[in-house]
Amino acid sequence: MKVRAQAPNVKNSTNFNAASDSKTAVGTTLENLKSAIRGETGAHNKYMTFAKAAKEQGYDQIARLFTATAAAELIHIGLEYDLVAAMDPDYEKPTVDAPVPGTSDLNLISGANGEIYETSDMYPSFIKKAQEEGNSKAVHVFSRAKLAESVHAERYLAAYNDLDAPDDDKFYLCPICGYIHKGEDFEKCPICFKPKESFTAY
Template sequence: MTMKIRAEIPTPANSTNFDIVPDSVTEVGSTLDNLKAAVMGETGASAKYAAFAEAARAQGYEQIARQFEATSAAEQIHIGLEAALIQAVEPDYVRPEAPQMEGIQTDLNLISGALGEIYETSDMYPSFIVKAQEEGETKAVQVFTRAKLAESVHAELYLDAYNNIDAEDDRAFYLCPICGYIHKGDDFEKCPICFCPKDKFQVF
């Protein structure tokens, strides 16, 4: 269960999985507005996964706790990329405060995580990418694209953990510091999204 390495870095121009769901619920503004909305959403997601990690560890799911921690850190990478673009336009921009979150049963937390990531990869980020393309905001297109592709892998990993919640193993999670991609296990050489080499990855 891995994202395959392609001959070239995936982009909206060379990929066919950037369509927006027909029943989109994303409110699209200007690219600047969309960057702020993305930061807000990712801030909530990061806080949620940190809380889910605490709940998983308390419930005896050590590997899943590490997975939630890795994904929380991945969302912080997305926040940093998006906030940097906002601050280039609005130097006084202040990132939102992380909300207080609590986890419940770990199986339900995994489903909650998967649903959130599926929304981002199939609705929010594709919608924001289209607007950024219309406005010629190439840096935003790249940032949104990398986040969108990473979120789909996060969702896949959450569903895998859900399906195997009673059959945990000891594999580590490797986080790409450039785009937030996560790989389970050490059987890879580089990031399939941005081609960052394995030796740069953070291990959880």
């Protein structure tokens, strides 16, 4: 993802359209935030399970990628939960069971499919509803998550294509928005502009 002159958002970007055959059930913004938390919780648990499987199957770099992405989902959960807690103080975070992992190649495809759904359908649908309701905080949180998810999908597909040709590159996680960079060649997050020095290496 290239760094732009201004941080990308729903107003200055053209890749925020929802899929024409959307599978997302859209409710109020509060309901959508809760739905997003449930989805991100499921993704976190799934990726931690996939990380363990990748390690056992001898794919150390892929295990690190799954672990970094699981941590990114926790960032999204935290941002979304803060908004929900302000509107519904009695809300409790959901628990979601992790799936049984398969082989790492198919786990990567499963991960990519989930991230593509979130970035091309779920989050754009939720952003549109938050705009209609005038909830700028939700638009901001959903937008950053949507942008990060597209990069997660890209990382998974690249790892899938290079499954049998791994390198020693580390993955770097932005602590603010959940963006993940592979390798050392960057200075700041292209989504929120947080400097490289604040990233966590995996």
